[in-house]
Amino acid sequence: MMAATDALAGVLSQRTGPWPVSAAARELATAGVPVFPCVPGGKRPLTEHGFHDATTDPGQVEAWWRAHPDANLAVPTGAASGMVVVDVDVHGPVNGFASFGRAHRAGLVSRWAFLVSTPSGGMHVYYPATPERAQRSWQAARAGVDFRGDGGYILLPPSMVSTNGAAVGYQVRQVNTGSSARLDSDRLRDFLDPRPTAPPSTGDDVERSVDVSRLAAWVAARVEGERNRGLFWAACRLAENGVPAPDALDVLAAAASEAGLGEREITTTVRSAYRTTQPQARPSSPVQGSARAADGWFAREATVRPSAPGRRLS
Numbered sequence: 001m002m003a004a005t006d007a008l009a010g011v012l013s014q015r016t017g018p019w020p021v022s023a024a025a026r027e028l029a030t031a032g033v034p035v036f037p038c039v040p041g042g043k044r045p046l047t048e049h050g051f052h053d054a055t056t057d058p059g060q061v062e063a064w065w066r067a068h069p070d071a072n073l074a075v076p077t078g079a080a081s082g083m084v085v086v087d088v089d090v091h092g093p094v095n096g097f098a099s100f101g102r103a104h105r106a107g108l109v110s111r112w113a114f115l116v117s118t119p120s121g122g123m124h125v126y127y128p129a130t131p132e133r134a135q136r137s138w139q140a141a142r143a144g145v146d147f148r149g150d151g152g153y154i155l156l157p158p159s160m161v162s163t164n165g166a167a168v169g170y171q172v173r174q175v176n177t178g179s180s181a182r183l184d185s186d187r188l189r190d191f192l193d194p195r196p197t198a199p200p201s202t203g204d205d206v207e208r209s210v211d212v213s214r215l216a217a218w219v220a221a222r223v224e225g226e227r228n229r230g231l232f233w234a235a236c237r238l239a240e241n242g243v244p245a246p247d248a249l250d251v252l253a254a255a256a257s258e259a260g261l262g263e264r265e266i267t268t269t270v271r272s273a274y275r276t277t278q279p280q281a282r283p284s285s286p287v288q289g290s291a292r293a294a295d296g297w298f299a300r301e302a303t304v305r306p307s308a309p310g311r312r313l314s
Contacts, residue, residue: 004082005128005180006284007031008075012114012157013175019158021073022065028073029061030157034081036153037071038063039048041162051076051153077129077137077139078150079287083113084135084183085154087127087146096122096144099192110190111181119161119168123292124154127183135185141225143192193226195233210249212238220255227259228269235273245274 011027025035034054037046046068049051054076055061065071075081086109088096100123103109109125116124129135135149148154155161162171195218215234222230231252238248249270256266 004033005126008033008083008126008156009114009175012116012172013063021071021158022069024156024158025061025065025073026058028075029056029058032056033075035061035073035075035156037068038074038155038159040070040072041160041167041283042072043074043161045074045153046071051080055078056061071154072161073161073250074153075156076133077152077154078135079129079149079234080150084127084129084185084189085148085152086112086127086183087118087148087154088123088125089144089146090121091144096146098124099140099143099145103188103191106191108191109183111179112176113177113180115173116157117171117173119163119170124170128180128238130182135183138185138189138229140189140192141223145192147189148224149185190254212243216251217256219252220258222259224260227256227261228265230259231256231261231266232273236277239274239277245270248274 036054113126130220139146157170160167
């Protein structure tokens, strides 16, 4: 896996002047880095299956850029390429560099392979992927940091995108001449986007209601890019603690709505969380006229398996 970032850094660092994207695509494919084309000046894949079509086949790469000579260049992240990327964003009041700096001081993002400046003023930080371990992509929008791992992709230099009416390119900023380290993406996400912590449980109903209220407040504070994942996580915690499905929906619906999710999306997400956490539970008969009980899952008489005694929200 280390070889992927080394190969990419090696090819990109050789070029300091103007460089046709098609030439970069050919060299990277020859070096064993799977690539695919995106629309000229943009980030949308040109191939039918997007990053799943990435290849190191020189003939296919040649054909793609012969048909689309101005196409941008992209690489899949995660196990597909052997590299993962921390995407530091700068959008309005959100400055991901501050969050990245905190993570660096905490020792979570050191020893990267190389850095790439992005057209928006942000930065892509490359690391070797961790072998035989899933590293799924995620967003911490409030922190201004995204992670591109399994299921993601990233544009590479010398691709260019339109920013404020001007074409701006991705540029190699710095290459680490020493050894690079693998990134613990789960620890980084928990550091940048910590889950709510509950006070020690006393088994008292009042204490439990405080925990649930804190969970709902946390869901309400989620921003775009975090809302669905936050709602799903919160619903799983309620399911694990034996809260009946209809009660969970009552608790979380208003909070998720405040965060910007629609009723159908909220219902689907909470239902998915309960089915994932308690796959043995089955929906009962639906309540007539209830939009939230469309398939019976959130009928008021629905029951779920109680959790172990003394378990607290965590």
